Amino acid sequence: MSFIQKVLKSVLPQRWAESMEANSRAWMVRCSCGFAQSVWDRGGIRWKAAGQPRRYMQCPQCGQWSWHTVTRDPSVAPSDQG
Numbered sequence: 405m406s407f408i409q410k411v412l413k414s415v416l417p418q419r420w421a422e423s424m425e426a427n428s429r430a431w432m433v434r435c436s437c438g439f440a441q442s443v444w445d446r447g448g449i450r451w452k453a454a455g456q457p458r459r460y461m462q463c464p465q466c467g468q469w470s471w472h473t474v475t476r477d478p479s480v481a482p483s484d485q486g
């Protein structure tokens with residue numbers, strides 16, 4: 405876990421922390437090369453959010469700095485939306 409994830413998990417009630425992690429795992433960060441990884445696995449947080457933002461970051465697969473799209477993975481359906 406990243407620093408911010410550890411901090412939030414330590415301060416939030418367990419139910420919120422689980423909801424936060426489930427939601428963050430349902431959002432996928434996708435590079436133009438095709439590489440995709442969940443927001444949570446990239447050390448980020450996405451919770452109680454909608455839309456399709458973009459993040460400028462380095463891709464661990466192709467190594468390029470580029471705009472990554474952040475999209476909700478329809479195959480992952482957290483039971484608790486928070």
Ligand SMILES: [Zn+2]
Pocket residue numbers: 435436437438439463464465466467468
């Ligand atoms: Zn890439």
